[in-house]
Amino acid sequence: MRYLPLTPAERSEMLTVIGAATIDDLFADVPAEARLPGPVPGLPNHASEMAVERHMSALAAQNLSAGTAPFFLGAGAYRHHIPASVDHLIQRGEFLTAYTPYQPEIAQGTLQVLFEFQTQVARLFGTEVANASMYDGSTACWEAVAMAGRITRRRKVVLCGGLHPHYGATIETMAKFTGDQIERQVPVLTAEPDHGALIAAIDGETSCVVVQYPDILGRIPDLPAIAAAAQAHGALLIAVVTEPVALGLIEAPGKLGADIVVGEGQSLSVGLQFGGPYLGLFGCREKFVRQMPGRLCGQTVDADGRRGFVLTLSTREQHIRREKATSNICTNAGLCALAFSIHMTLLGGEGLARLARVNHDRARQTAEALSAVGGVEVLNSAFVNEFTVLLRRDAREVVRELADYGVLGGVSLGRLYPDRPELGHALLVTATETTTDQDIHALAAILGEVLANAHEGSPT
Template identity: 70%
Template sequence: MRYLPLTQSDRAAMLSVIGADSIDDLFIDVPEIARLDGPIQGLPLHASELAVERHMSALARKNLAAGDGPFFLGCGAYRHHVPASVDHLIQRGEFLTAYTPYQPEIAQGTLQMLFEFQTQVARLLGTDVANASMYDGSTACWEAIGMARRVTKRGKAILSSGLHPHYVSVAKTMAKFTGDQLVTGTPALSAETDIDDLIAAIDSDTSCVVVQYPDILGRIADLAPLAAACHAKKALLVAVVTEPVALGALKSPGEMDADIVVGEGQSIGVGLQFGGPYVGLFGCKEKYVRQMPGRLCGETLDADGRRGFVLTLSTREQHIRREKATSNICTNSGLCALAFSIHMTLLGEKGLRELAMVNHGAAAAAAERLEMVPGVELINTSFFNEFTLRLSEEARPIVRSLADAGILAGVSLGRLYPGEESLANGLVVAVTETTTAQDVAALADALEEALA
């Protein structure tokens, strides 16, 4: 039986108060193409629980799972091996059921885990401090732009053309409500990054420059000159890392003087999971810590001199007055942060560096093999575990045809940048420790046949 406590008159009264003519008016910010105009097609309108389970299972069997064949998808979500012990430990009752430390003094285990997580993230990103996690990489990116506005009292953010377009989309959505001006662009299908263009665009109105490292095409740039240019104009440099395993091999953005470093932590401890839940990483220089969104766990001593943990800074609107809050983010990705922390602990610094080198070695071998295929050109001169190919034909239909053959060949730039003809032939390929030589050979053979 459906539980509908509100009557039609109740709804009419509520709509009248907020000035809306109908419930549909509450969804005008959702693009029309994304709105349903009726029941979801393909699902039974009424059936028993058993029948629904069977129907959903049949639909699920149509999916091609990451482990079902050669897998080369990336662009911000990566397939890595997660040790079974990670899933085992996060399902312990004291962790699985813990939500958020509203009474921190009795949540010492949760606070200690978050303290350890912050330490790991700060060392990984090369920052002085890190918070207790955020929703995901894209929202962390926006929070960094908002933080830069608070620090600099300026409202123009320059976004690198190499920043993931989904991150750009999230930032544009949020900027509608803050009035921030976002300067964006589209990447060129070439080996060069847009660092020089970013430096030239910085002016006295710029709050921050946002750059991805490695960028959406897998290219790697030295961020130190960009950081210096930002600081010369009293702007901040925000670095975005969508593949944290890369920092086991590359110099961290913090070491190159980035002011704020954010990222997506999914690669470490968290499976692909159809796009979420993921875990956002956020670190910054210590002098900006009071403008950092989310919350910060700290270490202290209790009345008996014993080590203890507390919520040191909680500048979110659930803890302080809304007008004083740095963000309206209302929780952190606690369980995913725990998975990240356990995986990082199992790896250790040496293990992370070894994992990074395995990734890079496998990617370099794959790039060399794929570049031998007629009609395939490697555009990168530098990359970690992800690189971009220029095909002699449009990439999107080729990706579809290879998926039908059981090979997830990568992400076509035509999908990420619809309508951009200059990128239509681009294919972003990711290779991790889960990719075998047989997978690469299968992809090379399939591309050769498709491009013949």
């Protein structure tokens, strides 16, 4: 039975009150070409539950999943080992059912977990304060840009060329509604990032500079130099970390001059999961805390002097301030934050450093193997667990052919930047602690075969 909570008359009355002629008017911001005129083509109007299960299982069987093939994909979503204890603990009833505390002080366990999570993120990022999590890295990045605008009262935003294009696209989408002027650069295929153009773009009208660390090509930007240039013009530096494991090996961005640090926490126990849910991380200087989006849990003592936890800041959220809210964030990714916090607790500081070194060693071995393949050039002079190689063929075609051989060989820059043909031969390769010697050998051998076959068959 269909669930129809409103009658046609009630719908008509609601549309009249808000000044819309039809329901379609409510979707005016969605481009017409993105809207379907009717039901999805090719799908039956109805099917039995068993038929749907069989059909979906058949579709799923066509996937080449991360755990069944040599896997070298990254670009903001990483495959790491998730300890079995993490999954066991997050499924305990007291954690699994505590989504987000709207009557916070009665959920002391949830508040304590979030308090510990905030402490871990602040130490990881090198910031004085961190919030209780956000939706994902890209929306956290936008929230940082909006926060910088409130602090500086400026509207110009400079995005470095090494920022993940999906993060840049999220910022541009949201800026349509705020009037922020986005100056977005594109990556240049050099061994080390050239910050000359980025620094030259900073002026007295600049609200913030957004820099990914490491960047989309796996390179390590010079954050202190960029921070000094931003500070000279009264702008803020926002550092974006898409791979938090890297911070076990390189210095925390907050200690290098970043005013706000945001990132994606998926690497640590959230899993790939075909794109979500993920986990947004957010830290900043303490003097900016009242402009920070999301929630902040604090520690105190009760009337009897016992340790307790409270929701210290949440007045920016929609559930309290509604249309006056300065943030789109109205909850926290509680279960994902819990998984992240458990994994970080199991690792500890020394464990995270060891994990980062293993990742780097695996990536270095992969880079050495690929550099010996004809038609492959390793671009980076420095990297953690992600680097870029230049191929003599279009990387998108190579990725597809590698997949036909059962190898997920990397992310083509041409797919991330379809309008930048000069990036078409670049391939982003990632290795983690899950990468084996056999995986590296398979990638190098099959990539060599793919490139050699194409070379032999090409007219010269």
